[in-house]
Amino acid sequence: MRKGLILLPLLALTAACGAVPQAQAPQHQAAARPAAVTMATRPENRACLANLGASRASFTPLPDQYYGAGCSAVNAVRIAALRSDSASLALTNLGPVTCPLAESFAGWARFGVDRAAQQILGSALVRIETMGSYNCRNVAGSERRSAHATANAIDVSGFVLADGRRITISGDWHSESPRVRQFLTTIQGSACKRFGTVLGPAYNAAHRDHLHLELSGSAFCR
Numbered sequence: 045m046r047k048g049l050i051l052l053p054l055l056a057l058t059a060a061c062g063a064v065p066q067a068q069a070p071q072h073q074a075a076a077r078p079a080a081v082t083m084a085t086r087p088e089n090r091a092c093l094a095n096l097g098a099s100r101a102s103f104t105p106l107p108d109q110y111y112g113a114g115c116s117a118v119n120a121v122r123i124a125a126l127r128s129d130s131a132s133l134a135l136t137n138l139g140p141v142t143c144p145l146a147e148s149f150a151g152w153a154r155f156g157v158d159r160a161a162q163q164i165l166g167s168a169l170v171r172i173e174t175m176g177s178y179n180c181r182n183v184a185g186s187e188r189r190s191a192h193a194t195a196n197a198i199d200v201s202g203f204v205l206a207d208g209r210r211i212t213i214s215g216d217w218h219s220e221s222p223r224v225r226q227f228l229t230t231i232q233g234s235a236c237k238r239f240g241t242v243l244g245p246a247y248n249a250a251h252r253d254h255l256h257l258e259l260s261g262s263a264f265c266r
């Protein structure tokens with residue numbers, strides 16, 4: 045299933061280049077799948093895509109996009125779903141993310157969030173809600189480009205559990221339930237081990253309703 049997902053955009057690219065007539069695409073697909081992957085994928089991204097596949101994520105590699113003004117989505121993927129130990133994890137509102145970020149996110153969702161949900165709240169994770177990823181903009185209140193401008197950051201706003209509970213950063217960060225607070229503290233802590241920069245409600249008002257997860261930086265966790 046994953047190979048099928050990968051192949052579709054590659055064939056679309058090939059067709060767009062005019063290198064192979066559309067009518068021959070099925071034959072080309074069968075004969076040249078490895079070559080097509082090699083040609084369209086940067087070497088440094090190949091291992092990442094393989095690791096993301098091994099995590100059993102459902103995703104589509106995207107063609108590199110340069111939007112100008114310091115904004116791009118390079119080595120990016122679109123994730124349809126992730127996997128926990130036992131289930132598919134749905135995602136809402138997530139756009140393109142770079143493959144290394146997707147890989148860390150997949151690991152955090154499974155080993156950080158789902159297991160914390162089961163251990164602390166007694167129910168498995170089924171969905172992660174986000175406020176998006178790629179966004180051509182500066183860091184709020186600065187002249188510096190945000191990691192979102194290169195698809196290198198994800199804003200996570202909430203979690204839905206198998207028992208139907210929905211836990212949000214905006215509504216539950218100061219929950220009256222010690223377990224819910226413990227869950228949110230725990231998943232932020234595990235994010236800090238996988239991402240270079242993690243910003244939440246304790247950082248500033250701009251982050252009152254989400255956790256900003258970014259690979260760059262070094263243990264900047266607020």
Ligand SMILES: [Zn+2]
Nearest residue numbers: 197198199256
């Ligand atoms: Zn953010």
